[in-house]
Amino acid sequence: MTSDAYLAALKMLAGRELSEAQVRQRLTRRGHDAADIDTAIERLKSNGTIDDARAAAVIARRETTVRRRGKARVTSRLRAAGIASHVADRAVQQAFQEVDADALLDAALERRLRGRTTIDDEKEFNRLYRYLIGQGFEPERVLAKLRTLRPRSG
Numbered sequence: 001m002t003s004d005a006y007l008a009a010l011k012m013l014a015g016r017e018l019s020e021a022q023v024r025q026r027l028t029r030r031g032h033d034a035a036d037i038d039t040a041i042e043r044l045k046s047n048g049t050i051d052d053a054r055a056a057a058v059i060a061r062r063e064t065t066v067r068r069r070g071k072a073r074v075t076s077r078l079r080a081a082g083i084a085s086h087v088a089d090r091a092v093q094q095a096f097q098e099v100d101a102d103a104l105l106d107a108a109l110e111r112r113l114r115g116r117t118t119i120d121d122e123k124e125f126n127r128l129y130r131y132l133i134g135q136g137f138e139p140e141r142v143l144a145k146l147r148t149l150r151p152r153s154g
Contacts, residue, residue: 005032006040013049017058020050021082056083056091064095068107071096073136105137105145119149 008030009023018026020041027037044050056078063074071092078088112128119125125146132142 003036003040005036006043008032009040009044010049013044017055018050019052019055019081019083020045022055023050025082052083053087053091055081056087057094059083060091060095061098064099064104068104068111068135070101070104070108070132070136070138072138073134076136101137101141102145105132105141108132108135108137109145109149113149117149118151119146120151125150 005027008027012018012023012026023044024037024041027040028034032040041050059078059081060074063069063077069077074095075088075092078091079085083091109128109132112131113119119128128146129142132146133139
């Protein structure tokens with residue numbers, strides 16, 4: 001007999017890739033019994049429907065290519081999805097082998113500057129720095145890029 005928790009999980013997974021922790025959390029929120037959830041999760045793992053490595057790869061790819069986020073933000077997103085650290089680290093490493101981190105930073109910055117090629121003042125410099133760090137880009141890389149956009153004084 002198929003449990004309600006199993007069917008509910010299948011419906012969730014039909015829409016998008018989810019980690020084991022995300023499925024477990026959603027089933028719990030919907031009021032399913034803990035034993036039924038455990039049984040459903042084990043069944044889904046055994047037949048390959050739930051695979052945290054696959055979910056991590058999908059999330060990492062989406063965060064880099066669609067949302068154009070840096071490594072720290074992608075890693076944080078994977079941890080929030082309940083992905084184990086070693087699986088998350090591997091997915092982030094693989095995702096960043098497939099993208100140009102400098103191009104990601106440039107795209108995030110261009111979106112913020114809206115066509116401008118210089119930073120107006122120190123206040124804007126600091127605001128852009130905080131934004132880009134919040135998007136997960138490395139502080140040294142952000143500073144180096146922002147310094148190239150300061151107006152030449154002389």
